[in-house]
Amino acid sequence: MHSILITGGAGFIGTHLVKRMVKKYPDYKIVNLDLLTYAGNLENLRDIENAPNYTFEKGDIRDADFLQGLFVKYDFDSVIHLAAESHVDRSISNPMAFIETNIVGTVTLLNAARSHWKDLIGKKFYHISTDEVYGSLGDEGFFTEATPYDPRSPYSASKASSDMLVRAYHHTFEMPIIVSNCSNNYGPYQFPEKLIPLMIHNIKLGKTLPVYGDGLYTRDWLWVEDHAAAIDLIYHEGKIGETYNIGGNNERKNIELVHTLCDIMDELMGKAIGTSRQLITFVKDRPGHDRRYAIDASKLKHELDWEPLVDPETGLRKTAEWYLENQNWLDAVTSGAYQRYYAEHYE
Numbered sequence: 001m002h003s004i005l006i007t008g009g010a011g012f013i014g015t016h017l018v019k020r021m022v023k024k025y026p027d028y029k030i031v032n033l034d035l036l037t038y039a040g041n042l043e044n045l046r047d048i049e050n051a052p053n054y055t056f057e058k059g060d061i062r063d064a065d066f067l068q069g070l071f072v073k074y075d076f077d078s079v080i081h082l083a084a085e086s087h088v089d090r091s092i093s094n095p096m097a098f099i100e101t102n103i104v105g106t107v108t109l110l111n112a113a114r115s116h117w118k119d120l121i122g123k124k125f126y127h128i129s130t131d132e133v134y135g136s137l138g139d140e141g142f143f144t145e146a147t148p149y150d151p152r153s154p155y156s157a158s159k160a161s162s163d164m165l166v167r168a169y170h171h172t173f174e175m176p177i178i179v180s181n182c183s184n185n186y187g188p189y190q191f192p193e194k195l196i197p198l199m200i201h202n203i204k205l206g207k208t209l210p211v212y213g214d215g216l217y218t219r220d221w222l223w224v225e226d227h228a229a230a231i232d233l234i235y236h237e238g239k240i241g242e243t244y245n246i247g248g249n250n251e252r253k254n255i256e257l258v259h260t261l262c263d264i265m266d267e268l269m270g271k272a273i274g275t276s277r278q279l280i281t282f283v284k285d286r287p288g289h290d291r292r293y294a295i296d297a298s299k300l301k302h303e304l305d306w307e308p309l310v311d312p313e314t315g316l317r318k319t320a321e322w323y324l325e326n327q328n329w330l331d332a333v334t335s336g337a338y339q340r341y342y343a344e345h346y347e
């Protein structure tokens with residue numbers, strides 16, 4: 001049986017990917033390895049937890065002995081690596097957690113694969129990364145796979161380091177790797193520290209909506225299930241040693257996005273349009289805030305015929321509806337247990 005280790009499968013993107021792979025490929029064995037930090041939640045995976053081709057393993061990608069045992073136990077054919085510390089603001093208040101998980105954790109995982117995979121034929125180490133490694137754009141231009149790395153936050157620097165280490169293992173040890181770098185994802189199950197779920201959560205509660213700086217920062221928003229579909233495609237058809245950019249073709253300035261969310265939420269909550277916009281408050285800017293990210297995903301379009309399918313209006317509405325309907329999930333992830341985990345381990 002084809003056996004895949006997915007790391008970080010209880011996080012936001014991992015949840016969508018694990019569900020897709022478990023349901024679509026009953027002949028694959030999918031093992032989800034996750035430490036269940038504040039960002040990981042097994043509730044997300046209730047509907048597939050008893051599937052015969054799925055297993056959850058709680059563990060840490062920094063733990064070499066644990067990983068060695070896991071490779072022996074399941075004899076993985078491949079790894080899809082998503083586990084990471086993922087929030088820029090946390091990386092500013094605590095860079096070391098990002099160095100440990102994103103850099104040391106990735107190398108520890110590479111070493112485990114390398115020492116277990118005596119024969120590399122049919123093996124694959126697929127590393128999931130971000131467009132933030134390319135730095136910040138002005139008003140014009142797009143990131144391509146050839147754009148030089150220029151990371152500017154501790155988060156993006158840690159992801160850039162891990163990307164380079166993955167590529168170095170390919171060149172030095174012939175590790176069969178693939179890397180993809182995607183833009184900002186959005187959709188259900190995203191922890192409400194990131195812009196879109198934070199705004200929806202605060203609108204629900206009637207709390208202020210903190211917009212950093214002048215609000216004219218731009219991100220390219222990608223519907224998370226479109227991303228999961230791209231990962232599935234790249235996993236199966238991508239070329240070993242290659243990098244693929246994945247984007248939503250959906251650039252928005254933060255303030256425009258927040259306005260749209262306010263109006264969708266007003267409509268869904270039966271309030272007069274304009275009510276929630278009054279909650280917007282411009283706050284102190286994020287240090288080193290990257291002005292604009294925008295992906296050129298034409299390589300993926302031309303080589304593997306991938307395009308994002310969900311239009312932004314539909315995606316944002318579906319996201320708002322999901323957060324309105326899933327108050328229990330929001331209560332669980334914001335209850336404090338997750339914050340305590342972080343405090344105990346890193347502060």
Ligand code: NAD
Nearest residue numbers: 008010011012013035036037039040060061083084130185
């Ligand atoms: P997330 O923070 O929602 O989830 C990360 C998961 O990793 C959590 O389940 C957490 O418990 C797990 N984890 C953290 N440290 C671990 C460790 N030491 N050992 C094992 N598991 C650990 O992140 P996400 O938004 O789902 O992002 C997934 C991946 O995609 C990350 O590598 C991130 O850098 C990348 N990415 C995310 C976005 C985005 O918009 N969310 C954009 C580009 C790239």
Ligand code: TYD
Nearest residue numbers: 088184193194195196198210211212217254
């Ligand atoms: P975020 O979701 O943290 O993703 P990233 O920093 O990885 O792009 O932030 C998206 C944008 O929204 C970014 O320009 C910062 C901004 N932002 C706010 O203005 N207010 C907020 O409360 C948050 C969390 C983000």
